[in-house]
Amino acid sequence: MATLAEPQTASADDTFREEVRSFLAENFPPDLKNKGNALASVEGPTQEGPAEKAWREAMGARGWGVPTWPKEYGGGGLTRKQAAILNEEMAKAGAYNPIGGMGVMMFGPTLLEYGSEEQKQEHIPPIARGEIRWCQGYSEPNAGSDLANLQTFAEDKGDHYLVNGQKTWTSGGQWADKCFAIVRTDRSDKHHGISFMLIDMDAPGVEVRPIQMISGMSPFCETFFTDVKVPKENLVGKEGQGWTIGKRLLQHERTNLSGGGSMARMMGSSLADTAKKYVETDDTGAIADKTLRDKIADFEIRWQSFLLTAKRAVEESKAAGGVSEISSVLKKLGTKLGQERAELMIEIQGLQGLGWEGEGFTDSELAGVRAWLFGKATTIYGGSTEIQNNIIAKRVLGMLDHQ
Amino acid sequence: MAILNEEQEMLRDMARGWATNENPITAWRKVRTEKPAEGYSPDVWRTMGEMGWAGIVIPEEFGGSDFGWMSAGLVVEELGKTLTASPMIASTLAASAIVLGGSDEQKQKWLPRLATGEVVGTLAFDEGPRHTGRYSAAVDGGKLSGTKAFVHEAHGATLFVVAAADGLYLVEKGDGVSLSDRKLTDQRSHAEVTFNGAAADKLANGREDLVDQVLDRARILTAAEMLGMAQQVFDVTLDYLKQRVQFNQVLASFQALQHRMADLFGDLAMMRSAVEGGLEALDGGYGIPRAATVAKAEANRVLHTMSREGIQLHGGIGMTDEYDVGFFLKRARVLESSWGSTGYLKNRFAALAGY
Numbered sequence: 001m002a003t004l005a006e007p008q009t010a011s012a013d014d015t016f017r018e019e020v021r022s023f024l025a026e027n028f029p030p031d032l033k034n035k036g037n038a039l040a041s042v043e044g045p046t047q048e049g050p051a052e053k054a055w056r057e058a059m060g061a062r063g064w065g066v067p068t069w070p071k072e073y074g075g076g077g078l079t080r081k082q083a084a085i086l087n088e089e090m091a092k093a094g095a096y097n098p099i100g101g102m103g104v105m106m107f108g109p110t111l112l113e114y115g116s117e118e119q120k121q122e123h124i125p126p127i128a129r130g131e132i133r134w135c136q137g138y139s140e141p142n143a144g145s146d147l148a149n150l151q152t153f154a155e156d157k158g159d160h161y162l163v164n165g166q167k168t169w170t171s172g173g174q175w176a177d178k179c180f181a182i183v184r185t186d187r188s189d190k191h192h193g194i195s196f197m198l199i200d201m202d203a204p205g206v207e208v209r210p211i212q213m214i215s216g217m218s219p220f221c222e223t224f225f226t227d228v229k230v231p232k233e234n235l236v237g238k239e240g241q242g243w244t245i246g247k248r249l250l251q252h253e254r255t256n257l258s259g260g261g262s263m264a265r266m267m268g269s270s271l272a273d274t275a276k277k278y279v280e281t282d283d284t285g286a287i288a289d290k291t292l293r294d295k296i297a298d299f300e301i302r303w304q305s306f307l308l309t310a311k312r313a314v315e316e317s318k319a320a321g322g323v324s325e326i327s328s329v330l331k332k333l334g335t336k337l338g339q340e341r342a343e344l345m346i347e348i349q350g351l352q353g354l355g356w357e358g359e360g361f362t363d364s365e366l367a368g369v370r371a372w373l374f375g376k377a378t379t380i381y382g383g384s385t386e387i388q389n390n391i392i393a394k395r396v397l398g399m400l401d402h403q
Numbered sequence: 404m405a406i407l408n409e410e411q412e413m414l415r416d417m418a419r420g421w422a423t424n425e426n427p428i429t430a431w432r433k434v435r436t437e438k439p440a441e442g443y444s445p446d447v448w449r450t451m452g453e454m455g456w457a458g459i460v461i462p463e464e465f466g467g468s469d470f471g472w473m474s475a476g477l478v479v480e481e482l483g484k485t486l487t488a489s490p491m492i493a494s495t496l497a498a499s500a501i502v503l504g505g506s507d508e509q510k511q512k513w514l515p516r517l518a519t520g521e522v523v524g525t526l527a528f529d530e531g532p533r534h535t536g537r538y539s540a541a542v543d544g545g546k547l548s549g550t551k552a553f554v555h556e557a558h559g560a561t562l563f564v565v566a567a568a569d570g571l572y573l574v575e576k577g578d579g580v581s582l583s584d585r586k587l588t589d590q591r592s593h594a595e596v597t598f599n600g601a602a603a604d605k606l607a608n609g610r611e612d613l614v615d616q617v618l619d620r621a622r623i624l625t626a627a628e629m630l631g632m633a634q635q636v637f638d639v640t641l642d643y644l645k646q647r648v649q650f651n652q653v654l655a656s657f658q659a660l661q662h663r664m665a666d667l668f669g670d671l672a673m674m675r676s677a678v679e680g681g682l683e684a685l686d687g688g689y690g691i692p693r694a695a696t697v698a699k700a701e702a703n704r705v706l707h708t709m710s711r712e713g714i715q716l717h718g719g720i721g722m723t724d725e726y727d728v729g730f731f732l733k734r735a736r737v738l739e740s741s742w743g744s745t746g747y748l749k750n751r752f753a754a755l756a757g758y
Contacts (some may be wrong), residue, residue, distance in 0.1 A: 301700045301748075309676040396668065399641075
């Protein structure tokens with residue numbers, strides 16, 4: 001019961017917390033407890049049952065999947081504090097956010113910053129409701145780390161562009177509805193000749209071919225554009241502004257790819273808990289293999305520091321009102337630690353941790369193997385570790401190229 | 404950098420301004436040459452006392468400012484950048500032991516004088532070259548006997564917080580207390596302290612794990628000094644790479660060196676988060692043992708690498724006594740070995756986590 005002595009803000013927060021609790025009680029099906037969000041994953045298509053669909057629609061209707069986005073575009077319009085309360089209550093209830101993917105992580109925030117009013121009205125609400133899957137048309141066969149070398153060309157045809165070329169490593173391209181792409185509109189200027197545009201994946205002339213990876217999965221695609229018509233209103237910002245907009249989007253990408261969120265979920269099964277199942281313990285319950293125990297502790301200490309760093313980056317960017325300049329550091333460190341962890345998990349499990357398929361392996365063992373192999377992509381995509389090092393050295397530390 | 408409140412920002416700016424302008428590394432060179440008996444300049448310590456730094460973690464009712472551990476860490480970090488010789492950490496830790504475990508009478512007697520810097524305190528814990536967490540010093544009828552190896556700031560201290568087999572005791576310098584110099588590579592004050600039937604007053608009002616509570620504070624505050632040192636080595640190395648020309652190019656333009664600096668920058672970010680996480684845990688009173696272990700382990704790991712790379716990236720000049728970077732290497736190893744080596748801390752982390 002509220003008392004007169006209680007500060008106004010606390011009681012407003014308490015009211016909101018109550019609202020969240022009753023919403024969750026009413027709308028979150030207990031069967032879905034602690035499940036992941038298929039939409040946020042690039043590893044497979046959405047396989048949404050009726051319960052998942054209802055949960056997504058309930059969250060989408062409130063805009064709570066993108067809690068701090070403006071209400072006028074279908075976001076939750078919540079304050080940071082309220083968004084934190086929402087997160088806390090969802091965690092307590094074991095509820096996941098059913099709204100995710102590249103539209104939420106990367107494209108939405110960028111369009112909110114650079115898009116026209118019409119573009120925001122058109123594209124943001126379906127993202128906020130989790131109805132649209134976006135993919136990223138950035139990399140090309142000869143434009144990986146040297147991204148600005150891209151050659152896919154958009155020719156100005158008056159009321160539309162005619163796009164020809166090839167993109168690669170299009171994550172989830174085979175399941176996506178739309179693509180945010182950077183394309184060349186001027187061949188004479190490497191960086192200023194790039195524009196940012198939105199392409200329908202079902203437009204005539206778009207062809208997608210999945211690429212099989214060492215993990216056995218095909219989350220990435222090659223995407224071919226042959227005389228694809230893109231209406232002029234799908235250009236974001238001005239012609240030639242694509243490099244600036246595209247780089248901004250990459251900052252959002254780096255923060256998200258650092259793995260703070262998904263790794264934290266993975267930590268639910270700790271390395272030590274796994275070790276206790278697979279290796280001997282002594283009579284005090286400690287891991288008997290002291291070298292392995294030491295390795296696990298060494299990893300966990302650095303992992304704690306990484307989580308603290310991710311938390312600090314969020315606090316700093318809030319205080320500065322922008323994306324933290326250490327987004328490259330987070331991407332570089334988070335992906336490295338993720339790979340180390342996967343390798344350590346295999347070391348703990350021995351051959352039992354290297355199953356490919358069939359009998360004798362649990363689902364989680366098999367999933368761990370695929371995750372280990374898929375994880376090798378994390379230090380390559382989204383700007384390789386080497387590219388992040390260049391960004392840190394040049395943009396953050398001011399170490400310049402040869403004169 | 405943690406988000407600071409106004410009071411903390413002012414304190415940090417004051418400490419940074421003072422260290423940079425009044426007490427740069429040339430001040431440490433002077434101490435090294437003049438060898439004052441205390442191992443630091445008494446004038447400098449008096450000034451620090453006047454600025455209120457000795458009393459940051461002491462409650463206001465006992466003459467301190469009670470600004471908290473994050474604030475103490477900010478000052479210590481700045482002092483670490485200029486390698487200021489002072490008993491700031493040692494005396495703060497001694498005071499915190501009394502705050503945590505002292506009777507009202509003990510607090511009344513010592514805290515106001517520790518807060519002004521008039522009394523210098525220190526911890527006399529370890530009995531060998533490595534921190535083990537086991538103590539054999541014993542008290543019989545109020546008289547303490549035992550030998551403590553490598554006591555930090557022993558020469559200027561008049562109050563020792565001594566770890567005995569059954570808890571912590573306050574011992575004043577005087578009868579039954581003798582010092583024997585232990586000159587270490589950092590050339591700061593270290594001594595073997597022998598207690599031979601010295602009058603000892605037990606800190607009996609604290610929790611059962613008082614010794615560990617004090618050690619966690621020692622780990623975190625020491626890590627804050629190490630953070631300042633690592634930051635400084637990084638900054639001077641980056642400056643050096645930006646001005647040193649070889650092959651008609653500044654060194655900073657070479658990608659091999661850029662990537663090493665990017666690695667060090669990432670490590671430094673982790674170290675800062677871990678140290679600030681420790682200071683925040685102390686102020687919040689939550690999760691301290693684990694946070695302290697992470698803070699010191701990360702400080703050990705990163706400063707170790709940074710101090711080695713600092714020399715290598717400077718090339719030959721980094722090897723000279725004329726250049727400052729070598730001082731950081733020599734102090735780094737002393738602090739790495741204090742209050743738990745990396746191996747000790749990993750073991751502690753695993754034990755705290757139950758594996």
